[in-house]
Amino acid sequence: MLRKLLWQSYGKLQMAGATAGSLIGFVLLISISQFWFEMDHVLKTNEDLINPDFIVINKKVSILKTLDVGNTDFTEGEMENIRKQPFADQVAGFISNDFALSAYTESERFPDFYTDLFFEAVPDTFLDVKTADWKWEAGQSTIPIILPQDYLNLYNFGFAPSQGLPQISPSIIRHVNFKISITGKGKQTIFNGKIVGFSNRINSILVPYKFLNWANKEYGKSPEPKISRAVIVSKNPSNPEIAAFLNREGYESIKENLKSSRLNIILKFIISFLGGLGILIIGLALLVFILSFQLLISKSGDKIRKLSLLGYHYREISRPYIYLLSILISLITLLAGFSVLLLKRFFINFSGDWGLELTPGIHPLVAGGGIILLALIFVLNYLAISRQTRRFSESG
Amino acid sequence: MIISLKNFIPLPLYGHKGNSGIWESEEIIFESPRKYLLLASSGRGKTSVLSMIYGVRKDYRGSIDIDSCNSRNFSLKDWSELRKKRLAFVFQGLELFDELSAWDNIQLKNRILHYKSDQEITALAESLEMEGYLKQACGTLSFGQRQRIAIIRALCQPFEFFLGDEIFSHLDKKLEKQCLGIITEECRQNNAGLILTSLHKLEDYAFDTLLSL
Numbered sequence: 358m359l360r361k362l363l364w365q366s367y368g369k370l371q372m373a374g375a376t377a378g379s380l381i382g383f384v385l386l387i388s389i390s391q392f393w394f395e396m397d398h399v400l401k402t403n404e405d406l407i408n409p410d411f412i413v414i415n416k417k418v419s420i421l422k423t424l425d426v427g428n429t430d431f432t433e434g435e436m437e438n439i440r441k442q443p444f445a446d447q448v449a450g451f452i453s454n455d456f457a458l459s460a461y462t463e464s465e466r467f468p469d470f471y472t473d474l475f476f477e478a479v480p481d482t483f484l485d486v487k488t489a490d491w492k493w494e495a496g497q498s499t500i501p502i503i504l505p506q507d508y509l510n511l512y513n514f515g516f517a518p519s520q521g522l523p524q525i526s527p528s529i530i531r532h533v534n535f536k537i538s539i540t541g542k543g544k545q546t547i548f549n550g551k552i553v554g555f556s557n558r559i560n561s562i563l564v565p566y567k568f569l570n571w572a573n574k575e576y577g578k579s580p581e582p583k584i585s586r587a588v589i590v591s592k593n594p595s596n597p598e599i600a601a602f603l604n605r606e607g608y609e610s611i612k613e614n615l616k617s618s619r620l621n622i623i624l625k626f627i628i629s630f631l632g633g634l635g636i637l638i639i640g641l642a643l644l645v646f647i648l649s650f651q652l653l654i655s656k657s658g659d660k661i662r663k664l665s666l667l668g669y670h671y672r673e674i675s676r677p678y679i680y681l682l683s684i685l686i687s688l689i690t691l692l693a694g695f696s697v698l699l700l701k702r703f704f705i706n707f708s709g710d711w712g713l714e715l716t717p718g719i720h721p722l723v724a725g726g727g728i729i730l731l732a733l734i735f736v737l738n739y740l741a742i743s744r745q746t747r748r749f750s751e752s753g
Numbered sequence: 754m755i756i757s758l759k760n761f762i763p764l765p766l767y768g769h770k771g772n773s774g775i776w777e778s779e780e781i782i783f784e785s786p787r788k789y790l791l792l793a794s795s796g797r798g799k800t801s802v803l804s805m806i807y808g809v810r811k812d813y814r815g816s817i818d819i820d821s822c823n824s825r826n827f828s829l830k831d832w833s834e835l836r837k838k839r840l841a842f843v844f845q846g847l848e849l850f851d852e853l854s855a856w857d858n859i860q861l862k863n864r865i866l867h868y869k870s871d872q873e874i875t876a877l878a879e880s881l882e883m884e885g886y887l888k889q890a891c892g893t894l895s896f897g898q899r900q901r902i903a904i905i906r907a908l909c910q911p912f913e914f915f916l917g918d919e920i921f922s923h924l925d926k927k928l929e930k931q932c933l934g935i936i937t938e939e940c941r942q943n944n945a946g947l948i949l950t951s952l953h954k955l956e957d958y959a960f961d962t963l964l965s966l
Contacts, residue, residue: 358861362850663848666809667862668836668910671829750829 359664360677363657371652375645376685379734382638383693387719387727388700389632394720396624411483411558413451414439414603414610415586431584435606444591444599450584451561452569453477455577456541460550463536474537476502477561478569483588486554493568499549500537503563504530506555527555541576559588643734646685647741650678654745661749671743671750678742686735693727754839754913754946756783756806760815763801767814773797773966781964785913785946788937792951793966799950800845802966803918806948807842808832837865841912841945843920847903851892855883855902858891863909877905881931897923904932908939915940917949929955 416429431439431450440448454476461471481491490501513524530552537548556563573582591599603610654661664674697719705717758781766772773793775781783789783806791799804810806817808824817824819835827835836842849858856874863869869877878884881901886894891902900923907915915936921929933955940947949955 358857358864362853362861365852660850663850664861665833666807666836666842666844666848667906668833668838668865670833747829 359669359674360680362660362664363674363677364681365657371645371649372681372685375642375649376689378642378645379639380689380692380696382635382640382642383689383727383730384696384700386632386635386639386730387693387697387723389628389635390723390726391697391701391719393625393628393632394723395716396628398716412589412591412599412610413559413586414589414608417607417609429585431587436584436587438606439587439589442598442602444602445589447482447590449480449483449588451477451479451586451588452566452573452582453585454569455573455579455583456539458540459538460535461538462533470535475562476564476569476572477585478564478566479559479588480566483559483590484556484563485558486556488553490551490553491565493565495571499551500564500568501553502550503554503556503559504552505560505562506557507560509555539572539576541578544576546576561586639730639734643737646734646738650682650738650742651745654678654742654749658749658752661746662752665750665752669750671747674750675742675746678746679739682735682738682742686731690728690731754785755818755820756914757781757818757821758783758802758806758815759818761817762814763798763805763810764812764814765801766798775964775966783914783946783948786940786944787961788940788947788949789962789964790949790951790955790960791964791966792954794952797966799966800918803842803916803948803950807840807916808835838911839913841907841910841915843900843903843907843917845918845920845922847896847899849891849899849903849906851890853891854888855891855894855898856887858902859887859906859909862906866910868911869909874905874909877908877935880935881905881928895923897928900924901928901932904936908935912943912945914946914948917947919950919952921951921955 416431418429436448436450439445458474458476459472460474462469484491484503486503488501491503493500509525509527509530516522517524533552535550537550539546539548570582589599599610602608661671661674665671701719760779761781762772762776766776776798791802793799801810801813805813806819806824808827811825850861853861859874863874875884875887878887881904883898883901883905886898886902891899894902900920904917904920907917917936921932924932936947939945947960949960
């Protein structure tokens with residue numbers, strides 16, 4: 358009878374909204390946490406998930422080669438041989454400068470500096486830096502340059518702190534102007550150098566392929582461009598065939614190990630963002646929940662006062678509200694559990710097609726966390742309801 | 754039960770000229786099973802005294818001791834127990850739930866302790882000529898009818914004092930007499946005291962003490 362009396366001012370739409378909101382937020386949060394664990398699992402079992410992979414190879418350097426007896430350049434025949442390998446989807450040679458090259462600064466803002474230098478170039482499609490500045494046309498006096506990210510890191514986290522020098526952000530470096538002097542075939546030309554980006558993929562000082570090709574013809578000692586290193590794109594870098602081939606031919610490679618872990622970080626970032634969103638939705642739903650109950654109780658304020666006059670304790674009065682709350686929370690728990698399991702089933706079917714293996718069921722941490730969260734929502738609402746019924750009781 | 758008002762005066766009356774001399778007394782004692790009638794014209798503090806004894810209002814000077822305990826220190830739980838088992842109250846404003854039927858209103862009180870059986874309640878309603886209105890929503894009843902429902906409701910609990918605030922104001926002499934008869938009978942069964950307020954004398958019944966405010 359108390360229930361009948363107190364539920365009369367019950368806003369069905371509001372409660373339904375709050376319940377649906379909590380449900381959606383909850384399913385989102387649970388799915389995301391579950392997905393987090395799944396992804397961890399999937400990435401661990403499929404390191405090379407994010408293919409294709411880039412493999413940079415070079416010939417081994419031996420004492421003979423240091424003495425300039427051998428040669429570490431790839432011949433056209435060797436390149437052809439690499440291209441024929443089944444694992445090599447794309448192959449390109451690095452070309453390097455065949456002339457004397459130096460860089461120096463002439464700026465008032467930066468200390469003077471001079472260095473001898475080398476350049477390498479690969480076709481643009483092999484680059485991981487995409488910028489509009491990366492182009493060179495004959496007659497252009499500014500040369501865009503890409504440095505390895507590692508160089509900047511070495512400076513910022515190794516050299517600069519140890520020498521008490523300021524750290525430099527990539528955007529500042531882009532504004533440093535310096536001169537590049539090229540000497541060969543009896544001529545010298547001065548160009549402007551400009552750093553346009555940092556590469557994680559290729560560990561070298563890169564200039565546009567077109568420029569280096571031109572410069573080698575213009576200033577170079579040998580008539581043919583030399584291929585110092587080669588880059589192979591392979592869809593399956595874990596193919597044992599590759600290692601065997603490199604061994605057989607006496608080549609070395611540094612696999613780009615960083616990349617999948619970086620992608621991993623990006624994925625985790627996105628998932629964290631979605632998780633944050635889920636928490637936000639749950640927070641809002643919780644708010645709507647509490648507000649709906651407060652409104653419901655406020656609307657019944659006079660009834661609560663009268664009941665208190667009849668001798669009802671505020672705990673007895675809050676019981677129908679707690680009962681309603683329990684029903685809604687149980688409903689959310691059941692529906693959320695059901696939805697998440699359904700989603701999971703759906704994804705397992707999907708992932709089978711993609712050759713990914715998912716863990717069965719819900720991760721115990723996720724399930725436990727979900728239950729704790731629901732318990733928290735229940736307790737918070739319970740406290741809010743008790744507090745308010747007490748307040749109205751005291752007025753009677 | 755002994756209700757003792759010590760140096761008591763409702764704050765709204767404090768400092769007013771022409772107050773009753775009763776507010777100057779050091780102690781006013783209500784003792785069950787005695788019967789008291791507070792007689793006064795409007796605005797003299799009748800309702801205030803009763804609601805302060807019942808713990809609804811706290812704006813008074815002095816203290817109200819119930820069985821030697823200062824009622825200012827009572828918790829919500831204490832008040833709840835007191836109202837469930839020891840003090841019956843019919844409010845001037847009745848405080849019925851208009852949206853519930855007369856029967857449900859009575860049951861809302863009765864269900865706390867399941868004090869009276871359905872037959873007993875029906876019998877009470879019959880003696881107050883309300884048996885035909887029990888299924889009707891309270892909001893649709895006349896004030897006099899609602900007064901009777903409120904009286905029946907108040908009787909659906911054990912009590913040591915029955916407090917009634919102008920509870921016969923809309924009843925004719927005959928019904929007034931019937932109501933008072935039932936209340937005094939219930940008081941006798943409970944060995945309880947009675948405090949009623951009224952604008953005029955309730956002549957047919959002998960009260961032990963008559964206080965003029």
